[in-house]
Amino acid sequence: MSSAIDGVGRSAASSAAPKTPLLRVEGLTVAFRKDGREVRPVENLSFQIGHHERLGMVGESGSGKSLTSLAMLGLVDAPGLHVSGALEFDGRTYDLGSEALRRLRGDEISIIFQEPMTALDPVFTVGHQLREAIRRHRSVSRGEGKRLAIEALAGVGIPDPGRRYAEYPHQLSGGMRQRVMIAIAIACEPKLLLADEPTTALDVTTQAQILDLLRELNESRGMAIMLVSHDLGVIADLCDRVVCVYAGEVVEDASLEMALRAPSHPYLEGLLKAMPRVGSRGTQLYAIPGSVPAPGAAPRGCHFASRCSYAEDVCAEPQVLLPSRTGGSVRCVRHGELDLVGVSGDPHRSPAS
Amino acid sequence: MTEPKPSATSVVPAVDRSGEILAIDGLKVHYKARQGKHPVRAVDGVSLQIRRGETFGLIGESGSGKSTIGRAVMRLVEPTSGRVHFDGKPISAMSRRQLKQLRRRFQIVFQDPTSALDPRKTIINSLREPLEVQGLATPAALDRVDLLLSRVGLNTSFRDRYPHELSGGQKQRVNIARALVLDPVLLVLDEAVSALDVSVQAEVLNMFAALKVEFGLSVLFIGHDLAVVAHISDRIGVMYLGKLMELGPTDEVLDQPLHPYTAALRSAEPEVVPPSDRVRHRILLTGEIPSPTHPPSGCVFHPRCPYAQEVCSTTVPEWRDVGDDRWVACHFVTSVDGHPHPTWGSPALG
Numbered sequence: 001m002s003s004a005i006d007g008v009g010r011s012a013a014s015s016a017a018p019k020t021p022l023l024r025v026e027g028l029t030v031a032f033r034k035d036g037r038e039v040r041p042v043e044n045l046s047f048q049i050g051h052h053e054r055l056g057m058v059g060e061s062g063s064g065k066s067l068t069s070l071a072m073l074g075l076v077d078a079p080g081l082h083v084s085g086a087l088e089f090d091g092r093t094y095d096l097g098s099e100a101l102r103r104l105r106g107d108e109i110s111i112i113f114q115e116p117m118t119a120l121d122p123v124f125t126v127g128h129q130l131r132e133a134i135r136r137h138r139s140v141s142r143g144e145g146k147r148l149a150i151e152a153l154a155g156v157g158i159p160d161p162g163r164r165y166a167e168y169p170h171q172l173s174g175g176m177r178q179r180v181m182i183a184i185a186i187a188c189e190p191k192l193l194l195a196d197e198p199t200t201a202l203d204v205t206t207q208a209q210i211l212d213l214l215r216e217l218n219e220s221r222g223m224a225i226m227l228v229s230h231d232l233g234v235i236a237d238l239c240d241r242v243v244c245v246y247a248g249e250v251v252e253d254a255s256l257e258m259a260l261r262a263p264s265h266p267y268l269e270g271l272l273k274a275m276p277r278v279g280s281r282g283t284q285l286y287a288i289p290g291s292v293p294a295p296g297a298a299p300r301g302c303h304f305a306s307r308c309s310y311a312e313d314v315c316a317e318p319q320v321l322l323p324s325r326t327g328g329s330v331r332c333v334r335h336g337e338l339d340l341v342g343v344s345g346d347p348h349r350s351p352a353s
Numbered sequence: 354m355t356e357p358k359p360s361a362t363s364v365v366p367a368v369d370r371s372g373e374i375l376a377i378d379g380l381k382v383h384y385k386a387r388q389g390k391h392p393v394r395a396v397d398g399v400s401l402q403i404r405r406g407e408t409f410g411l412i413g414e415s416g417s418g419k420s421t422i423g424r425a426v427m428r429l430v431e432p433t434s435g436r437v438h439f440d441g442k443p444i445s446a447m448s449r450r451q452l453k454q455l456r457r458r459f460q461i462v463f464q465d466p467t468s469a470l471d472p473r474k475t476i477i478n479s480l481r482e483p484l485e486v487q488g489l490a491t492p493a494a495l496d497r498v499d500l501l502l503s504r505v506g507l508n509t510s511f512r513d514r515y516p517h518e519l520s521g522g523q524k525q526r527v528n529i530a531r532a533l534v535l536d537p538v539l540l541v542l543d544e545a546v547s548a549l550d551v552s553v554q555a556e557v558l559n560m561f562a563a564l565k566v567e568f569g570l571s572v573l574f575i576g577h578d579l580a581v582v583a584h585i586s587d588r589i590g591v592m593y594l595g596k597l598m599e600l601g602p603t604d605e606v607l608d609q610p611l612h613p614y615t616a617a618l619r620s621a622e623p624e625v626v627p628p629s630d631r632v633r634h635r636i637l638l639t640g641e642i643p644s645p646t647h648p649p650s651g652c653v654f655h656p657r658c659p660y661a662q663e664v665c666s667t668t669v670p671e672w673r674d675v676g677d678d679r680w681v682a683c684h685f686v687t688s689v690d691g692h693p694h695p696t697w698g699s700p701a702l703g
């Protein structure tokens with residue numbers, strides 16, 4: 001694998017949003033009715049992904065990350081959930097609530113999930129599943145499909161691919177299954193790979209391997225990646241830009257460098273301060289008071305106000321995304337007056353609390 | 354902040370054996386295999402001591418045997434061989450009655466905050482239950498339950514609620530209060546914060562640290578997240594495939610890992626640091642953890658170790674006291690300052 005050294009050759013601070021995006025999500029809303037009232041676990045969410053970009057979407061459990069990624073592929077099919085909004089991909093616009101979106105899937109956009117076991121069919125060999133994924137995309141014979149499949153297994157770092165080709169999903173380790181899922185997902189040569197918690201079920205040394213594989217695919221194929229995770233560490237490892245979501249809304253959009261060094265939104269600052277790190281031993285961690293509200297239970301104005309230590313009367317008004325001082329955007333009316341603390345590389349300087 | 358590090362030559366006082374609350378010696382736990390003849394060598398010769406008042410962290414990837422050690426300490430599983438001493442007394446030789454008393458002194462909290470609580474019991478009844486089971490439900494003891502509830506940050510409005518009315522973090526607080534009801538001296542926390550969101554995790558970690566001091570606890574903290582385990586632990590032990598690879602004071606082990614596996618684990622841990630500040634080298638391990646039914650010969654880490662030599666596949670490395678309160682199992686690490694690669698960051702042994 002190419003890059004053994006972390007963080008080298010990556011552009012540092014840059015303006016957050018890409019100039020000509022590969023994909024734009026505009027006003028994504030996922031809603032359902034509860035007790036006669038409309039509840040929106042995802043509300044008016046907008047963001048973009050540039051060509052070749054590695055975008056990370058971070059937020060705690062229940063913040064709406066998975067619903068967002070599913071909606072982008074027309075995969076929200078739970079009864080009662082209503083999806084609206086628009087998606088622009090490579091210059092074409094799609095209605096997020098329509099069937100047309102499905103054409104993008106498995107062609108321009110692919111997705112991988114946390115648990116590859118559920119996405120793989122247990123009754124077929126992994127080779128068969130990969131070969132058929134390839135043949136859906138390219139008209140090749142079975143023999144040629146098999147050859148390409150074995151090549152693809154090798155390409156995602158599976159040792160002894162000829163033997164693995166004939167094995168069933170349960171015969172593979174979690175890390176190996178995730179590699180197979182990646183091979184299937186990229187068989188159609190998508191322009192964007194959506195990865196929802198792809199390493200959460202894996203051990204840390206296997207996680208490092210998978211993140212490295214994703215980085216390599218991004219670099220060698222120019223395929224954009226959107227990585228969804230609750231773990232800022234994983235995002236920091238792979239991504240160039242961060243979209244931070246809270247209670248179904250984007251609260252900050254910034255380059256990775258600025259998101260970590262100088263967060264603009266109090267929620268992101270809180271997440272950074274709450275993380276234990278080498279050197280924090282013996283200190284109190286900052287704990288954001290309370291917990292993520294259930295959909296519909298967040299305060300009416302700034303959704304974060306009930307947990308924010310900077311909240312004032314102005315925060316009772318609904319918040320809009322504003323340009324931030326670090327070249328991105330932020331949903332906080334007070335961002336200009338706040339002097340939030342980020343993290344830096346000095347292991348002995350833990351974030352002030 | 355880290356404390357100033359002792360220099361490599363500093364004289365560390367000999368370990369005070371009387372200061373140990375729990376001593377594990379040569380512990381092996383082999384589970385009978387369901388099919389096939391080979392047992393699962395979940396724990397395969399582990400020795401460690403937990404000192405009075407300390408938090409000892411056990412870190413390792415899944416399947417490395419951490420939980421099994423916790424279970425053996427609680428005597429929820431019988432050791433295949435080896436001994437566990439509590440307060441100088443072997444727990445394997447204890448009578449049923451002594452064991453019942455011991456169970457009071459040891460408490461365990463698991464990862465899943467929900468499954469440990471009875472969904473049909475109110476919080477206060479769940480907390481009183483251990484006292485009732487032990488026949489200790491005196492008025493004074495019941496008062497203590499209220500005190501504990503407030504100590505874990507839950508006000509009296511939570512007394513009559515049911516588990517489903519609580520968040521994950523709140524349920525885990527109840528589990529912790531419940532573990533403290535019988536006034537234990539040793540707490541085993543097995544992945545106790547792993548299911549929590551980072552902001553809630555911070556709160557629970559802070560609480561552990563405060564309760565440990567207030568109640569004079571010794572803690573075995575089991576986890577897979579290096580940053581979390583390191584944050585809370587005075588000393589850590591690094592497990593791989595049923596064996597300890599390295600053990601020592603937390604800051605020293607992380608600042609200067611002596612075992613190649615510790616170094617790899619440390620470098621694989623994603624760092625939340627701005628890209629332009631990064632200097633770290635990542636050691637990418639190839640392959641995956643072998644099965645504990647057929648652990649590799651010699652050093653169990655040798656098939657994945659970037660520094661493996663011939664001897665590593667034939668001879669089991671000794672569990673060696675390398676000085677400065679540190680222990681390492683590697684043929685090439687014989688003392689804290691005499692090991693061949695100070696950072697283990699650059700390519701293999703010459």
Ligand SMILES: Nc1ncnc2c1ncn2[C@@H]1O[C@H](COP(=O)(O)OP(=O)(O)OP(=O)(O)O)[C@@H](O)[C@H]1O
Nearest residue numbers: 041060061062063064065066067068078081230295
């Ligand atoms: N089918 C559904 N009906 C009603 N509510 C739902 C449905 N699916 C998800 N939700 C709710 O929407 C919110 C967002 O869910 P989502 O799965 O997107 O969260 P997430 O950010 O991916 O969280 P995690 O980190 O736990 O995966 C949650 O509160 C969830 O309970």
Ligand SMILES: Nc1ncnc2c1ncn2[C@@H]1O[C@H](COP(=O)(O)OP(=O)(O)O)[C@@H](O)[C@H]1O
Nearest residue numbers: 384393395414415416417418419420421422645
């Ligand atoms: N009851 C059991 N029967 C058989 N094997 C088991 C049992 N419990 C655990 N194991 C196996 O023992 C090994 C160590 O498990 P465990 O102690 O749970 O590891 P960890 O807590 O480090 O993830 C694993 O390979 C696991 O599958």
Ligand code: SF4
Nearest residue numbers: 302305308311315332
């Ligand atoms: S708008 Fe107010 S409450 Fe919301 S994040 Fe900003 S300061 Fe906090």
Ligand code: SF4
Nearest residue numbers: 652655658665683684
């Ligand atoms: S004994 Fe050999 S294989 Fe094991 S850690 Fe040391 S160098 Fe590596």
Ligand SMILES: [Mg+2]
Nearest residue numbers: 065066067197
């Ligand atoms: Mg999710």
Ligand SMILES: [Mg+2]
Nearest residue numbers: 419420421544
């Ligand atoms: Mg375990």
